[in-house]
Amino acid sequence: MDTIEIKGGVRLNGEVPISGAKNAALPILASALLVEGSCGFSRVPNLRDIDSILLLLEDLGCTVTRDEDRVRVDAAGLNRTEAAYDLVRKMRASILVLGPLVARLGKARVSLPGGCAIGARPVDLHLKGLEAMGARIRLEHGYVEAEASRLKGADICFDVPTVGGTENLMMAAALAEGETILRNAAREPEIVALADVLNAMGASVEGAGTSKIAIQGVSSLQPVSTEIIPDRIEAGTFLVAGALTGGDVTACGCNPDHLRAVIDKLRATGAHVETGPDWARVRGQFPIKSVDITTQPYPGFPTDMQAQFMVLLSMAEGTSVISENIFENRFIHVSELQRMGAAISLHAGNTAKIRGVKELSGAPVMASDLRASASLILAGLVATNTTVVHRVYHLDRGYEAMEEKFTRLGARIRRIR
Ligand SMILES: CC(=O)N[C@H]1[C@@H](OP(=O)(O)OP(=O)(O)OC[C@H]2O[C@@H](n3ccc(=O)[nH]c3=O)[C@H](O)[C@@H]2O)O[C@H](CO)[C@@H](O)[C@@H]1O
Numbered sequence: 239m240d241t242i243e244i245k246g247g248v249r250l251n252g253e254v255p256i257s258g259a260k261n262a263a264l265p266i267l268a269s270a271l272l273v274e275g276s277c278g279f280s281r282v283p284n285l286r287d288i289d290s291i292l293l294l295l296e297d298l299g300c301t302v303t304r305d306e307d308r309v310r311v312d313a314a315g316l317n318r319t320e321a322a323y324d325l326v327r328k329m330r331a332s333i334l335v336l337g338p339l340v341a342r343l344g345k346a347r348v349s350l351p352g353g354c355a356i357g358a359r360p361v362d363l364h365l366k367g368l369e370a371m372g373a374r375i376r377l378e379h380g381y382v383e384a385e386a387s388r389l390k391g392a393d394i395c396f397d398v399p400t401v402g403g404t405e406n407l408m409m410a411a412a413l414a415e416g417e418t419i420l421r422n423a424a425r426e427p428e429i430v431a432l433a434d435v436l437n438a439m440g441a442s443v444e445g446a447g448t449s450k451i452a453i454q455g456v457s458s459l460q461p462v463s464t465e466i467i468p469d470r471i472e473a474g475t476f477l478v479a480g481a482l483t484g485g486d487v488t489a490c491g492c493n494p495d496h497l498r499a500v501i502d503k504l505r506a507t508g509a510h511v512e513t514g515p516d517w518a519r520v521r522g523q524f525p526i527k528s529v530d531i532t533t534q535p536y537p538g539f540p541t542d543m544q545a546q547f548m549v550l551l552s553m554a555e556g557t558s559v560i561s562e563n564i565f566e567n568r569f570i571h572v573s574e575l576q577r578m579g580a581a582i583s584l585h586a587g588n589t590a591k592i593r594g595v596k597e598l599s600g601a602p603v604m605a606s607d608l609r610a611s612a613s614l615i616l617a618g619l620v621a622t623n624t625t626v627v628h629r630v631y632h633l634d635r636g637y638e639a640m641e642e643k644f645t646r647l648g649a650r651i652r653r654i655r
């Protein structure tokens with residue numbers, strides 16, 4: 239199994255190209271199931287999660303071709319309604335095929351994704367929404383079975399804003415009969431990106447990016463060609479790396495509007511951040527200042543940047559508090575960071591207190607999930623001596639060519655195969 243070795247202590251310098259967003263690409267690729275024809279997607283990142291969704295689409299009968307960052311999905315031959323456990327277990331986002339399959343074929347049988355290292359992650363709100371749209375839902379043998387000859391528009395209010403739930407129901411509603419209203423909807427940029435693609439296919443989705451989305455169902459959708467939006471979490475991760483190492487790093491080809499909460503917190507730690515239409519530049523300043531962070535649904539501070547900021551705050555002057563409000567178990571990286579000398583304590587209410595230390599010391603560490611992996615790489619960049627990150631397959635789910643990108647910025651980092 240691959241590991242990543244980092245020799246810390248280098249100030250990062252230069253420009254880093256930002257890839258297409260995993261979390262936008264996954265639902266958008268699933269939306270191709272709604273169309274009888276060939277859809278083209280560019281700027282698709284080369285990631286394990288993208289491999290997983292494409293395998294799943296192929297297994298369902300789609301024709302998939304891939305040439306570098308361009309992918310075509312033709313769902314004309316869609317003939318299977320079952321997403322099997324073996325494919326779904328590799329990636330929770332596989333549940334995103336549920337809405338499109340029921341909408342297009344009238345039924346679906348999708349393995350329940352189950353929880354993962356960061357929490358239980360139920361999909362009850364996806365299912366309740368489909369039920370409200372007239373689907374008969376059965377849970378059996380670890381699978382959800384959904385059936386509806388044609389889904390009907392409904393007025394649905396989510397108990398909590400769910401990104402995947404909003405996406406699944408937006409796709410289902412696009413081919414339903416009548417109007418669907420989604421209230422307390424997620425407002426992430428990836429929701430807007432999916433709505434834009436659905437509208438380009440001929441759907442009628444209004445209000446994406448606000449908490450109320452209205453979808454008028456249509457009877458069929460047309461093929462599209464579209465580019466995936468930049469990955470705000472990848473960009474945020476590189477900006478933190480620049481600030482942490484006292485470096486000067488420009489994330490190129492990103493959308494700084496999507497990074498407002500992250501940039502605000504970077505500035506609060508003392509880093510200089512400048513932005514242009516499609517770039518953001520950070521210049522790290524010492525001492526790093528402590529700040530408190532509370533993760534929130536967008537436009538609040540993203541849970542997917544929590545672990546990376548924990549490393550930055552571990553090197554700050556003073557004490558910071560991070561409250562994780564989205565997932566119940568997203569502090570697994572803490573024990574590994576403690577092994578590197580970070581002074582972090584966990585408290586009730588999903589809160590971590592981080593007392594800044596002068597240095598971190600390199601160690602062998604184990605990644606437990608995607609963003610935890612990124613945090614360990616960041617810690618390795620400032621630690622003394624060598625850090626070796628194990629289980630980097632988590633990282634490969636969501637960061638394209640991370641070692642190469644860090645190498646371009648001057649880091650001493652390499653993958654050991
Ligand atoms: C592929 C993708 O886009 N993944 C992102 C997506 O995950 P994902 O779409 O899984 O996250 P959700 O927004 O659905 O989850 C938010 C919260 O709602 C809860 N919940 C969700 C659905 C449901 O049916 N019932 C329920 O209780 C979850 O357990 C969690 O506590 O949004 C998360 C929150 O920004 C990000 O961390 C993930 O990177």
Ligand SMILES: C=C(OP(=O)(O)O)C(=O)O
Nearest residue numbers: 261330331542608609636
């Ligand atoms: C939690 C994440 O992804 P997923 O929802 O695919 O597990 C993430 O991207 O940080």
